[in-house]
Amino acid sequence: MEDKISTTCQLELARRDFLKGIAAAGAAFAVLPSVSASAETNTITGYGVTTAQLKDWSVMEKSTGLKMEFSTVAGNDIGALIRDVISSNVGDKADLVFFAGGSHNILGPRGFYAVLDEKRPELSLWERTADVWKRSSAVVGPDGKQYGVPVTGNADSFGYFPEKIGVPADGQQDISWQMLFENDRTRGRAAFAKTWNYSAPSTALYLKESGKAKIENPADLSPAEAKIVVDFLVARKKAGQFKTLFNSFEEQVQLLNSREIDIINCWEPATREANKKLGEGAVRYAYTVEGYTKWGQAAYITTQATKRSNLSNIYKTLNYFLGGEYRAYQAKERGYGGPNMDLAVQYAVDNHWPDADVANLKENLAKIERKYKKPFVANYAPSNADAIEQEWQRFLSA
Structure with missing residues (x-):
């Protein structure tokens, strides 16, 4: 998207x-x-x-x-x-x-x-x-x-190079968001979206499902919960987890094509565009442990x-x-x-x-059914958008 x-x-x-x-x-x-x-x-x-x-x-x-x-x-x-x-x-x-x-x-x-x-x-x-x-x-x-x-x-998650993060190349394994946020293997090789409405909920989801924080609804954070999310991200930013923060779809594709990063919270079409240059399956789009946007x-x-x-x-x-x-x-x-x-x-x-196209459509149907079993939904107008925005500025400025 x-x-x-x-x-x-x-x-x-x-x-x-x-x-x-x-x-x-x-x-x-x-x-x-x-x-x-x-x-x-x-x-x-x-x-x-x-x-x-x-x-x-x-x-x-x-x-x-x-x-x-x-x-x-x-x-x-x-x-x-x-x-x-x-x-x-x-x-x-x-x-x-x-x-x-x-x-x-x-x-x-x-x-x-x-x-x-x-x-x-x-x-x-x-x-x-x-x-x-x-x-x-x-x-x-x-x-x-x-x-x-x-x-x-x-259901959005993250793109990754399987060999870089040490997982099977077929892309079928559930991978934790921990790999994006706080894994030594990806430190300094992760890219993260600048927009809070895309990145804050998935961070909150990880913190909630991993037991690191008590968060009621990752898609509709309270002001106190937004502070917890941003405190975590500021700490990870200062620890050098993120190589870069990005704004656009074009940046997502460029970062993957150049192999400047090993993992990125992105839109699935970015991985498809990158694979046109890098070869089919070079980049995978994650099935996750915790859930999806x-x-x-x-x-x-x-x-x-x-x-x-x-x-x-x-x-x-x-x-x-x-x-x-x-x-x-x-x-x-x-x-x-x-x-x-x-x-x-x-x-x-x-x-x-062609048979290959039909097979891909069947795989897409199975993919959506698999992902949608996990109940996480994005929210483009959360109740406390003002507070989330204010907290997010701390992360961008850190």
Whole structure:
């Protein structure tokens, strides 16, 4: 998942920007990439994260007759997305907003996202979609209303070079997060993400599951728990555990390609990109002892879109995201999972994909099922974001 999360309290940003946005009334939208509100009823406009996209939308057009015009949120920042939707009238141009769960907690109850009509006949795959996806906190708001359709998801951990950390090369062994945080074998050879919303929860998870600290919910730290997490990371930083801190997906790939590091908490696609250069299996993405940063991306209908003439096609597009074709290409290109992974395997078989691709899809299905047995979920708008941010600055400054 691309996850360059803002290190500012998103709830407070939303409160401030809601008021500013009402006054600004679309003035800021001029700086956004243009998204055409086409009169063609078969054209769907989307706005959001790159990783929700197909690399080639013509695949969808060929199978459904629907076209996708997609504009990417600047910086893939949840704060930027919330500001854009509130202050810049994104819904005037975009039919669907794509983002990891969290924005709907603010934008749904405020009326910027429409409540999903689960009874629409176009949404034919909804009933067979598992509740672990369609009733997750990534799509259901704090008010209990269904705002989103799950698009894709994964359980993030860390990439590693098996020979460097002394584990089997096949990548099937569960590895403790201890290898990233406090193992002499990786000291000075570990890379760590700078963003607290990505790195603090996984640290808290390790401390909780290893018995090093009492933490109620790693995904929603109290101020006192945030201090414990940062105290630990500051100590590890001063001990020389981390060779570098990074910001972007591109940095993840570069660090792996150059072999500057042996282990890195990263997104799974970074390991796939690195293996294109280094060779298949050179870098592995970890199954872990303690658990994962589980996340899900969703598609949300903007309220304005419900008043346009293409609502039926919008729901057909949402149903497409639940189907085998979209799921197969997402799994093949990025290693992501999502709802109805079995349909992805069937799609590949029916369309005579190479045996190796079908095998990879089956492995992806097994991978997601294995990882999702461990109950850890990411939270992009934790209750005490202000306190976590303040503590995190200590770690960055240490």
